[in-house]
Amino acid sequence: MSRTGVWLIGARGSVATTAIIGASAVRAGAAPPTGCTAELPDFAGAAVPGLGDLVFGGHDIVDTPLVKRAEQLVHAGVVPAALPRLVAADLEAAEAEIRPADRDAGTAGHQVHAIARIVEDLQAFRARNDLREIVVLNVSSTEPPCEPHPAHESLAALDAALAGPDPVLPASSLYAYAAFRADCGFVDFTPSTGARLPALDELARETGRPYAGRDGKTGETLLRSVLAPMFAQRGLNVLAWSGTNLLGGGDGATLADPGAASSKNASKQRVLESNLGREVDGEVHIDYVPALGDWKTAWDHVLFEGFLGARMTLQLTWQGCDSALAAPLVLDLARFTAKACHDGVAGGVSELGFFFKDSVGDGAHDLATQYAALRDWATR
Amino acid sequence: MSRTGVWLIGARGSVATTAIIGASAVRAGAAPPTGCTAELPDFAGAAVPGLGDLVFGGHDIVDTPLVKRAEQLVHAGVVPAALPRLVAADLEAAEAEIRPADRDAGTAGHQVHAIARIVEDLQAFRARNDLREIVVLNVSSTEPPCEPHPAHESLAALDAALAGPDPVLPASSLYAYAAFRADCGFVDFTPSTGARLPALDELARETGRPYAGRDGKTGETLLRSVLAPMFAQRGLNVLAWSGTNLLGGGDGATLADPGAASSKNASKQRVLESNLGREVDGEVHIDYVPALGDWKTAWDHVLFEGFLGARMTLQLTWQGCDSALAAPLVLDLARFTAKACHDGVAGGVSELGFFFKDSVGDGAHDLATQYAALRDWATR
Amino acid sequence: MSRTGVWLIGARGSVATTAIIGASAVRAGAAPPTGCTAELPDFAGAAVPGLGDLVFGGHDIVDTPLVKRAEQLVHAGVVPAALPRLVAADLEAAEAEIRPADRDAGTAGHQVHAIARIVEDLQAFRARNDLREIVVLNVSSTEPPCEPHPAHESLAALDAALAGPDPVLPASSLYAYAAFRADCGFVDFTPSTGARLPALDELARETGRPYAGRDGKTGETLLRSVLAPMFAQRGLNVLAWSGTNLLGGGDGATLADPGAASSKNASKQRVLESNLGREVDGEVHIDYVPALGDWKTAWDHVLFEGFLGARMTLQLTWQGCDSALAAPLVLDLARFTAKACHDGVAGGVSELGFFFKDSVGDGAHDLATQYAALRDWATR
């Protein structure tokens, strides 16, 4: 397989930078591919591009150079001190492929122009690097839930509306639209709208492009996707599942906004409901704790009832580094979606549900079944 | 299917009494079958005896009446106050089927006589209740690991040794031997030796009897069997998995003995190793805390490494009622093993690995695969 | 000291009923006075009424008989099954002293009449039981913070306003007003307004009556009042202190209301600030989890910085029975406030700060100093 493009929306953020550094470090033999599912023995036969075959680029609204961000990640304890120098050439190459994002793309009028610019950037990226496949991956800040609009329901209506003066798509969806038009795959690693509108699904199918998402499963929800099935399979009756998330970093600040948080919480609770087969009591809080930096802590409290009504509890605390958890998933997703592009998969790829809180399609919601589905699909 | 006998070794203990009360309460419509896997929709098609078709009996070395033990369980908060009166008739019926256990069966000479007495008790139980199948289930105290003995290696050697004056089998294995000779299935819910000797496996195959075990998975290990696969499937590198268990009740007192605890700890660590594919650092402690009564608390601390070496942790605390967790598994195992008896399965039933820390056979060690294997086997 | 009246606002609630049952059980020798500070050796010399010298009465808006509530508390695992029968006579005596509360006292016009009725009830209680001192204790549901009103600023303005048609005081404050007018002490065990208005303080001083409060310290805040000083005394820099409280029962339902919760959260954070000497990052959540019944769980996460900036954490989980934690404090407060009445203390009693999240006066906020202050005052 030739080189594959990974176009990151939010290319200068912690997750993107960690992914770029990490891919380069693994290629250089300076770090093992810890956290990368595609590198497990189970996936030895999967026809996906190698970590060393990825070419990075992307959009961002900020302009902190990647090298600077890499230093910040060292300071934050995310990236080992020796790595940035070691991968400096790759960081510079990626730096040269980052374009300023249109800050007003999601709000300003005549969104057709914003889309055209993104398509152009993607085509130039392809041409410059002689890329067969490009995967556009959204790792930017979470948007609030998007307002329903009649133009979301069909591609024809959407195209008509986009030509008009009023904004009709949130930024994440503009990128999805552009990705499909530019012959790329699209992945939404955030809970934003992205490709999850009927009109965009229609476009993906029409252009023969795959998409996946949404909202990477990196902590509390990952745990829920193995623990909820355990309760269900043992016939234990979950009475309430409560959670508190303490987040620093940019994600914490964004999610301190109730609108953005509501997108996130909805996908967290969905995992419980799907696995337990019914709604379950319990709230989920997301608190912004700036001093945590790139780290996050999730506490879950599960109250359940056993035989003859005995009340019991499970508590868990997950303390993780957000970027270190997300970055290898981003690389996995880029590689698996490249395969979907290559194989001509059109529309949502439900086999990538292993990575998401709120997956496209009607796949299983327990991690074990999702893993098996991914393995079977990838190695078929 | 006609009525099925459940012969409990340790019939007056908390787990056995809770199981007897519960089966009766569910039959009477006074309690839902919470915690019973066999009652899940997935098992609607399984040809297993109903909870109401079970007839209880057993051996015990103590003589506290079941009714008295039921009161203690009410006092301990395990059984709702109203139940014992409601199921009094069933408790009395079970009471009438309990025989004193031979306290010296595992240590005294001429074990052939001890076996004969057990076989006799089982045959009388079958005759009195017109039972087609009987499952002998060991829920008595954990034994220390058994000393290797050449007679364990083949049935011929064992039979010769049993006729001699020296004890050659621990008590749990005498019961397994007797069970097979009396045409019963055998389940070891404890980490004791039970049927896990080549000579007894040979006997099971020769007599065409099934057995399962060992060591019911009711807390820390249950969690490990879903969490360890999660780390493995995500390519996360577990550096150390440490655990502390606080137990009251009889089990806590038994496991305060280092010999008995070593049986238990070995099966706990085996689950990690099987799922992670290698040995993992970390100790497991079992502390006897009498004031906990029938309750237990397990704390696990998992230190793991993610992308680029980031160190992260998962902690969990499981607070459960031991009898309420174990009793529905005992009922499930009686029913599934009855099916194996009925189907003529001979030898270890690896499909029952879902219930055990240290299962017979070479089945999977992750709960999800074990569940699927059980479901497929039971509903085939 | 002669018998002392304890007039409970919310006399039929869980806390009040547990306190009444407990005082009676301890008097009867059926239970030790666990949880009662006044019974510690340090307080051997304190001139407070004995637990057996308390006479209970009160107001409530519900009419569930105490005997019925006692059964519910047995069912909920708060009160041992044998106790209600044992203390039946005392429950009936208390039952006879409970009067219906005026549901509209805090909202209807002409509050002067509501006050008059309360005063009358208190005077009749005193006369019937020949009581020297009466302590009025508010253990009813938490009110939302009260709207500021000019009449709160002085007794003269308040008296004028009370005679008018508009409600000017919340219910808890009406009780405080009535208590002082009826020559009683007043204690607010909730975060409601109670006696915490300048006009009511003036009335307490003028009538020579003591008051204490507010918001009993029974879990998370109790822990904070010993842990925050520890961080301060060790010079450790607390960066964020976050908390989540899961509550069932009536209190949980009340505090699910953001208004009421805001009263509570404010007093929780105040304890941190007072002990750490500055504002600290971190939110406090109160979630209503009905299935928890009378039990509550608090999780606290403290992120702190040590020498050379090292980031460290403390987490704690407190799992307690709300009524069992609160009831002995209610008895302690009744007894200590009776002493204050007897000694002629007028106004807020800061020495009772040991019991409260948000104490009157300018006493210390760390538990150790509060304990010493209480002990010295009580045994002086």
Add this chain to the structure above:
Amino acid sequence: MSRTGVWLIGARGSVATTAIIGASAVRAGAAPPTGCTAELPDFAGAAVPGLGDLVFGGHDIVDTPLVKRAEQLVHAGVVPAALPRLVAADLEAAEAEIRPADRDAGTAGHQVHAIARIVEDLQAFRARNDLREIVVLNVSSTEPPCEPHPAHESLAALDAALAGPDPVLPASSLYAYAAFRADCGFVDFTPSTGARLPALDELARETGRPYAGRDGKTGETLLRSVLAPMFAQRGLNVLAWSGTNLLGGGDGATLADPGAASSKNASKQRVLESNLGREVDGEVHIDYVPALGDWKTAWDHVLFEGFLGARMTLQLTWQGCDSALAAPLVLDLARFTAKACHDGVAGGVSELGFFFKDSVGDGAHDLATQYAALRDWATR
């Protein structure tokens, strides 16, 4: 006050190196004195040497240069990357004052010679640096409990025995002996024997030298010293207090040895007993988890009984960096003991109990009283 010598036994260890770096960094204005009690406003009037007035030296059996150890501490995340270079001159100055320790001092014969060498080193340190006071501080590995010996009972017997061929004192006690003979104060920051023998107490009094110890309180025990009093003051009945400690680093390796661990565990349980007034059920485990590096995690589980026998629990998890917790205490102890030297205090200084698990003298065991005692003594 002129410059004060701090002679560290274990001068090349993590704690000592962190303390040396930190004192220098604070003096240079490159770090705040977080974690230093002596720097709190309460201690503004204390006549103790400034952090900048300390001169470091010591013994060690290893020869890793301080500069090298400083780099390791940066790598381990204990010390910020920029500091070692910044304080390089001070590290070199300390390096020049470190002498090789006699590996066999605690085991070989004729210990009088080992003592003489230590005394000589201390006197030379004093002369070279023109020091008025020197505090010898033991931060080396924990020793197993020392075998009782008749010569420990009086100074005369000890001096006679030291002249003989058989070893009679463990290494930590040789240092204490030498410290007193060389006119220094002595502090034992470990649970080793140190000055805690009647003969050494006699020597301290005879030479007019102060000593303090033992076993710095930096985590689990620190928490116990505020939480146990809380339970006691609230009359709550602690039924069992269990703990598990996960330690990496050198200390973890040492304490994996049951002998050394038993010294540690004894002092941990003593704090509970002293504060609760009786023995309490519950074990303490110390597990060596190499991957934790310089970090430690303590989990405590407290089962307690409240009013009418309600069972409740408190759990806590403390995750800290051992060196960052210990180093500021080492600096505090050096400064306060220097004051004791200067003031002519002879014998054990019970007012320094605030810092220790197992303090000399008959001071209080709750942190609040210990803090007040320290403050009053230091500012008197």
